[in-house]
Amino acid sequence: MKRIKIINGKLITPFRVIENGTLLIENGTIIGVGSGDISFPDSEVVDAGGNYVSPGFIDLHTHGAGGYDFMDGTVEAFREAARTHARFGTTALVPTTLTAEKEDLLQLLESYKQVKSENFGGAQFLGLHLEGPYFAMSQKGAQDPRYIRSPQRDEYLALLNQSSDIIRWSAAPELDGAMEFGRELSKRGILAAIAHSDATSEVVAEALENGYTHLTHFYSAMSGVTRRNAFRYAGIIESGYLYDQLTVEIIADGVHLPPSLLQLIYKQMGPNRIALITDSMRAAGQEVSESILGSTKDGMPVLVEDGVAKLPDRTAFAGSVATADRLVRNMIELAGVPLLHAVQMITSTPARISGVEKQKGSLTIGKDADITIFDADIRVLATLVKGDMIYQNL
Numbered sequence: 080m081k082r083i084k085i086i087n088g089k090l091i092t093p094f095r096v097i098e099n100g101t102l103l104i105e106n107g108t109i110i111g112v113g114s115g116d117i118s119f120p121d122s123e124v125v126d127a128g129g130n131y132v133s134p135g136f137i138d139l140h141t142h143g144a145g146g147y148d149f150m151d152g153t154v155e156a157f158r159e160a161a162r163t164h165a166r167f168g169t170t171a172l173v174p175t176t177l178t179a180e181k182e183d184l185l186q187l188l189e190s191y192k193q194v195k196s197e198n199f200g201g202a203q204f205l206g207l208h209l210e211g212p213y214f215a216m217s218q219k220g221a222q223d224p225r226y227i228r229s230p231q232r233d234e235y236l237a238l239l240n241q242s243s244d245i246i247r248w249s250a251a252p253e254l255d256g257a258m259e260f261g262r263e264l265s266k267r268g269i270l271a272a273i274a275h276s277d278a279t280s281e282v283v284a285e286a287l288e289n290g291y292t293h294l295t296h297f298y299s300a301m302s303g304v305t306r307r308n309a310f311r312y313a314g315i316i317e318s319g320y321l322y323d324q325l326t327v328e329i330i331a332d333g334v335h336l337p338p339s340l341l342q343l344i345y346k347q348m349g350p351n352r353i354a355l356i357t358d359s360m361r362a363a364g365q366e367v368s369e370s371i372l373g374s375t376k377d378g379m380p381v382l383v384e385d386g387v388a389k390l391p392d393r394t395a396f397a398g399s400v401a402t403a404d405r406l407v408r409n410m411i412e413l414a415g416v417p418l419l420h421a422v423q424m425i426t427s428t429p430a431r432i433s434g435v436e437k438q439k440g441s442l443t444i445g446k447d448a449d450i451t452i453f454d455a456d457i458r459v460l461a462t463l464v465k466g467d468m469i470y471q472n473l
Contacts, residue, residue, distance in 0.1 A: 081106055083466055084119045088127030088452065091134070091422050093441045102132060104448040107465035112442055127452050128473060130460055131418075134426040134441050135170025135449030136403040139247070139328055139433055140208060140296065140356040142175050142372075144363035144402070149174040150374040152186040157194045161201030163364040164357075166470050167402035168459040169202045170449035171439060173246065175358075177373050178212035178226035181234055188242040195244065200469045202462075203449070205433055206246030209238070210295065213250040213257065214275035220300040221372055221390055221397035222275060223379065230256040235263070245269055246433060249295040251276035252286035265290030270433065273315060275300045280313035280321060287324055293432065294319050296358055297327040297344065299335055299396070320347050326432050328354040332401035333409045334387040341414035350420040354429040355406040360388050360398035372397045408457040 083104040090100030090112060103111030103119050111117060143149050145163030147156040157174065164172055176187060188207070195204050211222055213230045230250065239245060247270035250257055264271040273286060274295030279302070283291075294301070294315065302314030319327050329336060329344060335358075336344075344353060357363060362370040362383045370388060371378040381388045381397040388397040403425060410421040430440025438447050452461040452473065462470040 081466060082119060082122035083125060083448070084117070084122040085125045085127055085132055085450070086116070087129055088132035089130065090132045090442055091419065093423070093427060093443065096131075096419070100132065102442065102450070104466045107448050107467070109442060109444055109446050109448050112444065125461070125468075126473070128460075130452055130454045132442070133422050133451045133453065135439070135451050135462065135464065136168045136407070136425045137205075137429040137433070137439065138164065138169050138172040138202075138357050138403055138425075139354050139429045140175050140210075141172050141359045141363075142177065142398055143361040144359050146361055146365055148361040148371070148373060148375075148378065149187065150177055150179065150183070150378065152183065152190050152374065154190050154194045157190060157204070158197070158199045158201060160361075161204065162199070164402065165200070165202045165462045165464070166459065167364065167404045168451040168453060168462055169403045170451065170462060170464045171203045171205050171435070173205050173208045173433065175208040175210050177210060178214065178222045180226060181238065183374070184209065184238060185241060188238070188244065191244055192242065198467070203464050205435060207242070207244050209245055209248045210274060211249065213254055213260065215251040215253065215277045217277050218251070218275045218300045218302070220275060220395055221379070221381075223373065229254040230260040232256065232259070235260060239263070239267060247272055247293070249274035251278065252291055253278045253282050258285065258289040261286060261290035268434075273301070276315060277302045278315055279305075280315075280318045283315055283318035283322065287322060292325060294325055294327045296335070296356065297329050298340060299330065323352075326352050326354065326428075328356045330358045330399050330401070331355050331406040331409045332357070332387060332399040333405075333413055334385060335396060335399060338413040341410065345410070345414055345416055345420075350423040350428060352428070353424050354432055355403070355410065355425040357401045357403060357406065358399050359401055362388060363400045363402055365400075404453065404457050404459050411457070
């Protein structure tokens, strides 16, 4: 039996911050939350030093970190990216693909299957996010246009039948076959998300009726108001505000969305509908000026400057280089969001969106002991995954 007692921390619960709080962990599960000293015999004591003790950060959308991209398709890439993210407070993440050939996706599925249950000292994997290849070419962003196509039933059924590890899939709902695709995902309990799309609000409404419930990297690579002759049509962005049934994720790196938009999204939607994501590529956690988006085999060279990755011609962003701590810090400092709400958007809200809210996302009894300890500047001091200390700088 492994027992841990975290003392002298400011515990961030779903309801308040408990000063001089104590957290009790037994065999990787939270069994006690309170204030002051609590007797817990035969336990390892971790002194939080008066710093914040938070639920572990959950990143629903990341392509890699530490010099590795999940599209490399190797076990090493999964391990090392997850280890890098753990240093910045992430305890659980959803590895995300890029547009690719079916064979490359199948290879990635096999590598994930090998590594998903390993205890390798990094953030835990929740399942896979397939971002594409079913996108609108007009909203490709940094996605490789060679692989963009409409949904192909034989192809996606082959992938879905090959693996039970896919927990979300992003697509453009206006494409031929996309509504049938959404229904198939919904039937299998997979989160269907709208991304890289030129859909109007009417198409978004139909997509909601056919299983789509989430907007991938809100504002990025998606339609807003358009004008056709004299008539105006609302797009996906307006639909995000219009339909309360939609949840959104935002890249709060301070570059993809300026402070004014961070403030607007928070003001209109609140922390219950917003998940903070890194959408990070392999340069996250590194000090580099050049990198590769996608696999080392056939990925695209990108520049890293101004705190973001860009295409070489600087016409589009190519993913963020953010880590989870930066997202929380930015929501507080740039958007003026209260600490409790900033933490909620990277803990309990993404846990609910990804369907793991019964196990993760809050400091409550019975949940996994996924813990992030950070100081007043949101500098991560320790990361625990199911009670195992995988990073410490206390």
